Amino acid sequence: MDRLLGNNDSMWGMGGVVRRAGPAWLVAGALAAVGCGGGDLSDRAVGAMGPTAAGYPNGNIVLIAPANPGGGWDQTARQIQQVWTSAGTLGVPVEVVNRGGAGGTIGLAELVTRHRGDPQTLMVFGQVMLGAIRANDSPVTIADTVPLARLLNEYEVIAVPTSSSYRTLGDLIDDFRREPGRISWAGGSAGGIDHILVGLLARVTGVDPGNVNYIAHAGGGEAAVAVMGGHVSAGVSGFGEWKAYVDTGRMRLLAVSSAERIMGDETPTIRESGLDVVLANWRGILAPPGTDEETRNWLTAALGSMRDSAAWQEILRANEWEDSFLSGPEFDRFLGEERATVDAVLRSIGLVR
Amino acid sequence: MGALGQLGDHLTVGFGAALVPLNLLFGAIGVTMGTAIGVLPGIGPALTISLLLPLTFGMDPVGAFILFGGIYYGAMYGGSTTSILVRMPGEASSVMTAVDGFQMTQKGRGGAALATAAVGSFIAGTFATVMLMLAAPVLVELALGFGPAEYAALMVLALTALGGLAGGDVAKGLLAVLLGLALGTVGIDVQTGQARFTFGVLGLLGGLNVVTVTVGLFAVGEVFWYAATRQTSSAERAQINGSVWLTRAEWRRSVPAWFRGTVIGFFTGILPGAGATVASFLAYDAERRVSPMPDEFGRGAIEGVAGPEAANNASAGGSLVPLLALGIPGSGTTAVMLAAFQMYGLQPGPLLFAQESRLVWGLIASLYISNVLLLVLNLPLIRVWVRLLQVPSSLLFAAVLAFATLGIYTLNNSVFDVFVVYALGVVAFFLRKHSVPLAPVVLGVVLGPLLEQQFRRAVAISGGDLSVFVTRPVSAAILLCALAAVTVPPVVRYVTSRPR
Numbered sequence: 001m002d003r004l005l006g007n008n009d010s011m012w013g014m015g016g017v018v019r020r021a022g023p024a025w026l027v028a029g030a031l032a033a034v035g036c037g038g039g040d041l042s043d044r045a046v047g048a049m050g051p052t053a054a055g056y057p058n059g060n061i062v063l064i065a066p067a068n069p070g071g072g073w074d075q076t077a078r079q080i081q082q083v084w085t086s087a088g089t090l091g092v093p094v095e096v097v098n099r100g101g102a103g104g105t106i107g108l109a110e111l112v113t114r115h116r117g118d119p120q121t122l123m124v125f126g127q128v129m130l131g132a133i134r135a136n137d138s139p140v141t142i143a144d145t146v147p148l149a150r151l152l153n154e155y156e157v158i159a160v161p162t163s164s165s166y167r168t169l170g171d172l173i174d175d176f177r178r179e180p181g182r183i184s185w186a187g188g189s190a191g192g193i194d195h196i197l198v199g200l201l202a203r204v205t206g207v208d209p210g211n212v213n214y215i216a217h218a219g220g221g222e223a224a225v226a227v228m229g230g231h232v233s234a235g236v237s238g239f240g241e242w243k244a245y246v247d248t249g250r251m252r253l254l255a256v257s258s259a260e261r262i263m264g265d266e267t268p269t270i271r272e273s274g275l276d277v278v279l280a281n282w283r284g285i286l287a288p289p290g291t292d293e294e295t296r297n298w299l300t301a302a303l304g305s306m307r308d309s310a311a312w313q314e315i316l317r318a319n320e321w322e323d324s325f326l327s328g329p330e331f332d333r334f335l336g337e338e339r340a341t342v343d344a345v346l347r348s349i350g351l352v353r
Numbered sequence: 354m355g356a357l358g359q360l361g362d363h364l365t366v367g368f369g370a371a372l373v374p375l376n377l378l379f380g381a382i383g384v385t386m387g388t389a390i391g392v393l394p395g396i397g398p399a400l401t402i403s404l405l406l407p408l409t410f411g412m413d414p415v416g417a418f419i420l421f422g423g424i425y426y427g428a429m430y431g432g433s434t435t436s437i438l439v440r441m442p443g444e445a446s447s448v449m450t451a452v453d454g455f456q457m458t459q460k461g462r463g464g465a466a467l468a469t470a471a472v473g474s475f476i477a478g479t480f481a482t483v484m485l486m487l488a489a490p491v492l493v494e495l496a497l498g499f500g501p502a503e504y505a506a507l508m509v510l511a512l513t514a515l516g517g518l519a520g521g522d523v524a525k526g527l528l529a530v531l532l533g534l535a536l537g538t539v540g541i542d543v544q545t546g547q548a549r550f551t552f553g554v555l556g557l558l559g560g561l562n563v564v565t566v567t568v569g570l571f572a573v574g575e576v577f578w579y580a581a582t583r584q585t586s587s588a589e590r591a592q593i594n595g596s597v598w599l600t601r602a603e604w605r606r607s608v609p610a611w612f613r614g615t616v617i618g619f620f621t622g623i624l625p626g627a628g629a630t631v632a633s634f635l636a637y638d639a640e641r642r643v644s645p646m647p648d649e650f651g652r653g654a655i656e657g658v659a660g661p662e663a664a665n666n667a668s669a670g671g672s673l674v675p676l677l678a679l680g681i682p683g684s685g686t687t688a689v690m691l692a693a694f695q696m697y698g699l700q701p702g703p704l705l706f707a708q709e710s711r712l713v714w715g716l717i718a719s720l721y722i723s724n725v726l727l728l729v730l731n732l733p734l735i736r737v738w739v740r741l742l743q744v745p746s747s748l749l750f751a752a753v754l755a756f757a758t759l760g761i762y763t764l765n766n767s768v769f770d771v772f773v774v775y776a777l778g779v780v781a782f783f784l785r786k787h788s789v790p791l792a793p794v795v796l797g798v799v800l801g802p803l804l805e806q807q808f809r810r811a812v813a814i815s816g817g818d819l820s821v822f823v824t825r826p827v828s829a830a831i832l833l834c835a836l837a838a839v840t841v842p843p844v845v846r847y848v849t850s851r852p853r
Contacts, residue, residue: 068688074692075692075695078406078407078696081407096407097766098403098765099765099766100559100765102541102555102558102559105555105558106555106556106558106559109555135546135547136541136546136548136558137548138555139555181816182816184813184814189541189543189546190542190543190544190545190546191546213813213814213816215544215810215813215814216543216544216546217543218543221625221680221681221682221688221691222625222626222681224679224681225496225497225625225675225679225681226500226501226810228497228679229496229497229498229499229500230497231500231501231814232814244680244700244702245679245680245702247700247702247704248679248680248702250497250679318698351545351546
């Protein structure tokens with residue numbers, strides 16, 4: 001066990017970021033701040049930001065990943081932790097805790113009720129949470145929080161089994177238009193982003209979204225099995241997640257939900273098939289209610305400095321995520337529009353009344 | 354010859370990577386930690402690996418995966434100890450072990466039950482690893498061929514295990530399984546996204562965790578029973594009679610059970626989503642059906658321990674097949690391992706075997722080593738474990754309650770879960786008071802949601818046509834087995850008991 005713990009100082013050496021002695025997650029905030037203020041950070045643009053006049057942050061920053069380990073929110077939280085910690089941006093250690101369940105609304109409820117006025121705790125959130133809030137009739141919503149920034153976009157893909165006769169999205173949509181019930185779509189949870197994409201496709205092709213034969217799964221992995229095994233006509237999931245399965249030779253990607261083709265990939269966009277659908281699964285960060293303006297600005301600046309770092313750009317590239325940084329009033333406006341879109345689609349699918 | 358030579362090369366690479374002293378140490382740490390968390394109620398391998406994940410960032414991935422593999426195999430074995438000695442399974446996959454294992458303890462054969470679990474786990478783990486090594490690509494075809502109709506049929510077959518669990522009283526057995534099915538419906542329905550039976554309580558939206566139910570009914574329930582009655586099932590705790598080791602007769606009965614359990618467990622394990630618990634139900638039921646003395650089950654039949662314990666270990670190995678060959682997690686633990694692969698920038702799949710052969714074969718080699726380490730660690734420990742029985746009940750139960758509370762709290766860091774587990778403990782108290790068996794409740798909680806979701810998926814995909822269950826050959830065959838399981842025994846009994 002000693003060897004295991006002793007080994008872990010090398011984690012700070014990953015990804016070409018500055019190596020720092022000692023496992024920072026074990027020591028108090030002050031020590032970490034000292035460790036990062038040193039001149040050994042000269043090769044990076046980012047460095048420690050001093051605390052605010054009010055003395056924020058005071059102790060560890062806790063980042064809630066409102067999902068179980070392994071999913072997109074968990075990955076995002078852990079990557080933020082890695083960049084912030086290795087660059088020492090906050091001057092305090094960053095912890096990640098998982099609060100999975102109910103499309104993130106369990107984590108959201110905890111942030112709003114238990115951490116009101118306590119911005120030491122932040123949370124990762126995203127597009128999926130908007131749908132879950134409506135579908136679960138969550139008593140707390142994004143409006144109860146202080147949104148900080150949107151960080152990244154991930155796009156959706158539409159895939160078919162390799163053995164499928166559908167070669168293009170056009171082929172699939174022709175049959176979908178003719179007999180919507182015969183086309184089964186595998187994807188993640190009901191009302192989640194995969195379901196919403198199929199709902200949008202139905203809308204633009206003139207199919208009654210109520211007739212969509214959507215087969216919900218507990219996650220992208222389970223849905224991938226349904227597609228690879230040829231048990232459904234088509235499937236929908238995140239580009240990064242399913243691109244890997246193409247290599248297994250059991251799945252063919254028909255289209256991606258971005259506005260332009262994704263760099264280095266030849267999968268056509270949905271728009272290229274003449275359907276006006278673009279859908280991004282964006283993810284960002286929230287602060288709890290009662291976060292004052294000064295703290296909000298400080299945190300937004302900390303996120304901005306992370307976004308500008310080479311380490312973060314490398315993470316975006318490695319995960320096939322698109323940089324979509326947005327903060328301040330523009331982000332608030334964007335959230336309002338997204339909420340309206342999600343609402344309208346969920347209503348048309350019949351998931352909410 | 355070429356293929357064999359290649360396999361030899363792979364194994365050389367693998368054992369070369371795994372036998373480095375540091376990696377051996379990781380393997381040893383892994384199995385020790387795994388055994389410990391298996392013994393503790395609530396804390397399972399998935400949680401442990403996710404907690405260790407940030408600590409392993411900078412480690413050589415080979416060492417990290419050797420550690421994780423050791424934890425996974427160790428936990429599958431460790432879960433048997435408390436089931437056998439104090440009838441408190443820490444994970445759902447050890448519930449079946451508690452049924453006959455604890456009866457054996459009461460008859461003074463607790464040591465033998467632990468030994469059959471240890472050796473069975475070793476055989477199962479080794480077999481599963483050999484299959485993983487030799488046949489992963491073929492097995493993947495099998496796993497992918499399993500559609501919703503086949504899963505639904507498999508769950509029906511597993512439900513027939515109820516017959517063996519109900520004991521003498523069919524009505525009480527049915528009551529218990531129905532309670533389990535009802536508890537399984539709580540939470541958000543995957544297909545429609547609607548909340549069911551949550552009564553507006555946010556903490557129930559995610560449903561009742563199987564671990565919570567298991568620990569609540571068995572561990573906490575047992576503590577409450579003791580507090581109320583001052584007698585425990587362990588009151589008449591017998592000391593070990595004779596050797597702690599297996600007798601010749603016990604060996605003879607265990608060996609075939611180990612092999613049956615291994616095969617059942619492995620093939621259930623490669624199906625993503627079926628899991629170790631379903632494997633242990635199927636294995637227990639199979640043992641009872643092939644046994645010449647089915648009446649002995651529930652009263653301390655050693656096959657009832659050997660089969661399920663081999664099965665849950667083999668299923669752990671089986672669930673690595675879809676993980677390594679396709680990148681699909683088949684269980685909670687492998688889901689976290691997939692996250693670990695991603696943290697290292699590795700993508701499991703067919704290419705992983707080619708591109709990262711040191712990692713893949715190192716992991717496989719380390720699984721062999723883990724198995725040996727587990728056996729070496731656990732056989733001598735049996736003598737230590739059985740001394741648990743000499744701890745005064747009041748101390749033992751206080752410790753159990755403390756560990757159960759802690760374990761359940763750490764699961765989601767949720768106080769609500771702790772309330773749920775206590776509430777289930779109260780339910781278990783009343784069920785016991787009216788001698789309703791508890792194992793069928795877990796059967797219902799585990800199988801109900803799987804059966805429901807897969808049934809609805811199958812029917813939705815077929816456009817509402819129920820005939821899919823009989824027109825798909827595999828599904829039809831499984832359903833036929835289930836039908837036979839229910840109808841053949843009574844017919845045989847009728848025929849044999851008829852006076853000539």
